[in-house]
Amino acid sequence: MTNSVFEAQWDVIIVGSGAGGGVVAAELANQGARVLVIERGAWIPPDEIDQDELAMIARLYRDGGAQTNTDADMFVLQGSCVGGSTVLTNAVCFRMPEDVRRRFEDYGWRLTSEELSACSAYVEEAMHVCELDPRLHNPASHRMAEGMRALGLTPGRFDKAFDRCIGCGYCNVGCGFGRKRDSSTVWIPRALEAGCELRPRTEALRFVHRAGHVDGLVCKDLESGLNFTLRAKRYVLACGALHTPELLLRSGLGGRHVGKRTSFNAGAIVFAEYDEVVDGFDGDQMCVHYFGDGYAIEQIQNPPMSFALTMPGWFDEHHAAMLRYRHRVAAGVLVPTRPVGRVFRGLGSKLLTRWFDHPNLAFQLPTEDIESFRRGFEMIARIFLASGARVVVPPLATYTEIRSENDLGLIAERLHTQRDLVGFGSSHPQGGACMGDDPSRDVVAPNYRVYDTNCVHVCDASLFPESVRVNPMISIMAVAKHAASIIGSLVDRNQASAVHVC
Ligand SMILES: Cc1cc2nc3c(=O)[nH]c(=O)nc-3n(C[C@H](O)[C@H](O)[C@H](O)COP(=O)(O)OP(=O)(O)OC[C@H]3O[C@@H](n4cnc5c(N)ncnc54)[C@H](O)[C@@H]3O)c2cc1C
Ligand code: SF4
Structure with missing residues (x-):
């Protein structure tokens, strides 16, 4: 393999460009941070989207829509494209209910009712949220x-x-008319305008670290198949529930509670x-x-x-x-x-690391x-x-x-039992890298940093210690807005950072 090396300066590398990653990218870039977003999926603009369900699901969904639990009696739908699952939504918007916020506060979340309202209002305005015509x-x-x-x-x-929807009824395969507000049409463009770099078709494989002191993120260019290592001052994992815990598990980070409470x-x-x-x-x-x-x-x-x-x-x-x-x-x-689900690395994944990039999910209702x-x-x-x-x-x-x-x-x-159901599944996975104030129970501290690392943060649905109960996109975006202010304040812009391709 040819080795090439180049240098760049990033303050923050964000993995994933969905509800969490998109908002954090836009906010940090607008704060003046040098940001790189890496995204496993491709950028598929509206003019490449049509109403051929089979073709679009294959292109836009993780595993072509065939992701399941290990018992294969539950499907889990997630996006794999720039914008992540937000590209596939029905654009339903609910704020995090106040009683859910209070439950999260019991776990040690530092998100007051006022902060949540302000963050929700901010993301709703950007997303043009209003009652369906x-x-x-x-x-x-x-x-x-x-x-x-x-x-x-x-x-x-x-x-x-x-945004001027014509009601075609095909929201779940992306909007070919460009009328849906999602991370790929709102937050990623804002981030790019503020100088953020985006690298689609790039998968984060694992962190290189010594006892949690991170020395780089090994990634794969999914076009060329080449692996390379990126370095930044801070990293934000926003791969979505299932894949953020999986990346931590692969890296040997996050402690013994990673993957639990899904x-x-x-x-x-x-x-x-x-x-x-x-x-x-x-x-x-x-x-x-x-x-x-x-x-x-x-x-x-x-x-x-x-x-x-x-x-x-x-x-x-x-x-x-x-x-x-x-x-x-x-x-x-x-x-x-x-929250009784568990993301883990099965035997196949452990033995065949090079070929298996799938988290195993145990879940029964x-x-x-x-x-x-x-x-x-x-x-x-x-x-x-x-x-x-x-x-x-x-x-x-x-x-x-x-x-x-x-x-x-x-x-x-x-x-x-779950086996008695047909077509049972979820488009709203949550948890697996839960945030809270107890390192003996939680994976992520209330400042969004993974407890046993110096500079890895999480900002997506996997933070939620319990199901948020409503369709989660706006809750995740509001929490991401809150996270961005905290993570931004931790970025030391004078410290050097580098990227090596090797
Ligand atoms: C079909 C469908 C309909 C939905 N409808 C609604 C709705 O109407 N209203 C609502 O509120 N919610 C809805 N949701 C749920 C909502 O979209 C998700 O809860 C939300 O987008 C999750 O945000 P996230 O940041 O956690 O992850 P995602 O938005 O899924 O983003 C994660 C991103 O990380 C990328 N990624 C994963 N692993 C890696 C890796 N190793 N390296 C690089 N990139 C990686 C993925 O490709 C993906 O783009 C829907 C979801 C689906 C699938
Ligand atoms: S036009 Fe409206 S209903 Fe059709 S895909 Fe776009 S947002 Fe959804």
Whole structure:
């Protein structure tokens, strides 16, 4: 291998360009720090995005959308592109609930209610967050709202990070119209304007260090296959939950709690069919929601491929149901799980370090979370029936049709473990490098520094000691804004730094 060496001066290297990495990059660059962002995925601008679900999922998602837990009964969706998972969102925006912030304070987080409000307002303004225009609501959402009202519930509307959205309904494969606000359209451009450098298609492999004193970050250029080492004064890991813990594990950093306390907003989709044509796909995918006891119901009207992938039923039954696509509607039940997941390096990963770059994830829903799913499925079935649905199909491995309230008991009868679910997964992994004030329990100190290192920080969803309960993007961005002010104050701009390619 040819060795080439070049020198550059960076104050901070940020790994990952999603919700956490994008905000920290923009903020630190605007504070005058010399910043480099390295990102595993490619930069895929709107003019390269179309509505071919298969092709776009393969390009934009980690492992082409096929990332699962070790039992292979749960998928975990994450982005692998400049902008990270934010490129794939439905742009749903919720602030971190105050009771969640207080729970995090119990772990030692130093984020006051006032600071969180100010940081949330700041990121919301940049992301153009406002209520979804009712003209973009899809026809299925009107049915769901009717059903909720019939049961005396109030349908919640979503705030979204859109910019003149036309409601095409393909948000989960990126926005080919450039109308979604995400890290690749908001924070990374701000960072670049302020002088930050970006290196896409570059993967961080591991830190070189002596007892936590970091001497460089070994990276791989995914185009050429060449490895090289980068050096900076400080490093910020923003690879997302699963991959930030994995990088720490690979590097032998973070102590014995790395990878532990992984949590999710995990979900599965309930389908319903009406006699008449609904054309639920005709508008934005997610327009109505409802928060219940231990669960949230969020409408999700997917385009055909994703619709088919998550819909229960096999072979002819499944085929016949897909032919009724124009009559079918769907809604997800999301449960903020307990933090019982664990990211670890399996034997394959340890023995075949050069070829395996995948974290292993152990996760099974605890009984309490299964109960939340049962309650959520029953509630959405009631909502659909109240709005005139002919049949409701919950996501159970034993194919189940609910045609009246009398059938609701089937849900509890057939749902006992995660294995009993179909299309079960999460787009909101959290935890694994949890922040708190107890080094014997936590991985990251309240100043965002990994306890057993001198200069490695974490700033992404893996900091959360418990599930944040709502769709997490705005919470992560607000925390990243807070983190940037602390990390920025630690950067000594007079100290030299260098990069070596070798
Ligand atoms: C399909 C989908 C829909 C969603 N919808 C919503 C929504 O509507 N509202 C909401 O609030 N949230 C939503 N989310 C969740 C939200 O996008 C994520 O919670 C958030 O983006 C996570 O931020 P993060 O910084 O932790 O990680 P990410 O945004 O995932 O960024 C991590 C980045 O690090 C890169 N990376 C990983 N490992 C390495 C490495 N070793 N070297 C270099 N780079 C690396 C990845 O490629 C990725 O770009 C959705 C997620 C998905 C997948
Ligand atoms: S619904 Fe709006 S934001 Fe989403 S992909 Fe279509 S135009 Fe873009």
